[in-house]
Amino acid sequence: MAERYGVLPSDLLARGTTQDIYVYDVALSYQEHVRKQIKHKHGIPDTSPQWDSETLETKFKDFHAKRNESR
Numbered sequence: 001m002a003e004r005y006g007v008l009p010s011d012l013l014a015r016g017t018t019q020d021i022y023v024y025d026v027a028l029s030y031q032e033h034v035r036k037q038i039k040h041k042h043g044i045p046d047t048s049p050q051w052d053s054e055t056l057e058t059k060f061k062d063f064h065a066k067r068n069e070s071r
Helices: 009-015 018-041 053-069
Strands: none
16 A cells, blocks of 8 residues: 555554545455456456355465464
C-alpha cells in the first residue's frame, strides 16, 4: 500500500486510517474485477484456485504442522 501511494511504510503506519485501507481494498478489488472481465471477453480461462472452506482449513493446519516440525 505504501508503495502504491509513494510514502514510506513508517509514514503510512503513523498517518494511515481505516478508511485508507478500505479505499485501497476497493481499488484492488475493482482492478481484479476488470482483469477478470477482460480475460473472459477474450476467452482466457480464469486459473485462480477456487477452494472451499474445508480445503483451506486443511491446508492451513498442514502448513502449521510442518512449520512446527521444523522448529
